[in-house]
Amino acid sequence: MQQDFPTDPSSYCQSCGACCGYSANWPRFSVESDEELAAIPEALVNARQSGMRCEGDRCSALQGEIGKATACGIYAVRPEVCRTCMPGDAECAMARRKFGLPVIVSA
Template identity: 60%
Template sequence: MIPAPSPAAPFDCQLCGACCSTSREWPRFSLESDEEIERIPEPLRDVGAMRCEGERCLALSGRVGEATRCTIYALRPLVCRDCEPGDPECLEARQRFDLPI
């Protein structure tokens, strides 16, 4: 069981990136239109999902736990937009990288 974060614990996605580096199965396309998917650069797309290297989404730049950013932030898939700092998926991803929760 993952403990709840303390109320004072802020989660800064640009210092983390764990959620984008946890599973090649996670950054999937779901309700995006064909036009929305086509706006994502082809080298970053795979069939039905974002392309990953290992478990890490290729759209993520930087070093997990230090400084990261999504290179297609404005175009990112809905599953990425739905991820919230401090939600259960965030905490699970942070735990996998031994980041504070």
Template identity: 65%
Template sequence: MLETSPPEIFDCQSCGACCAYSAEWPRFSLESDEEIAAIPEAMIAKDESGMKFENGRCAALTGEVGKHVGCSVYMVRPHVCRTCMPGDEECKIARAEFGFSLAGLPDPDRYFS
């Protein structure tokens, strides 16, 4: 499985909805203590359950949602962030919440299986 979507499939850096959808996501689940320790403490929720959500978005998200975004902890991001793929159900839910079009999203089963 690809870790990111190549821009010719879908440019996730022009969206970012998944990183600003909910304070309940992303949550740590499969991360080891060492993996969590690699994430800056200032970006981890106080209860250490996942990434800190502030100002309506993941604390690691940079840029403007729907325009151009990035992840300041990309190389050490949580597992759930690594498995989220453009066009999957989570992507569609987040994009719909922001009113972003679902047209043109790739079929994740075709590109990412």
């Protein structure tokens, strides 16, 4: 099942959160500067310092219930991988399918 974008596609993210619960390997660090990494609370960084700490597959910064209402607890300083996942892209579709949510397509 596919779903059209609402007027503001970012509203999907606030009612979804699937990408933040898809895989413990997804919220990884890649191109962040030392300053950007230092802005992320240490308690939310994994033991290897390679990405976000997860509880199972769920990022520890994710607040709320996937598919209902979610928010990122560190939105302003979230890793680059979190910034590049966009509503309706391949990663979004993959994550939404895992949680049985409809895939988003642009109209």
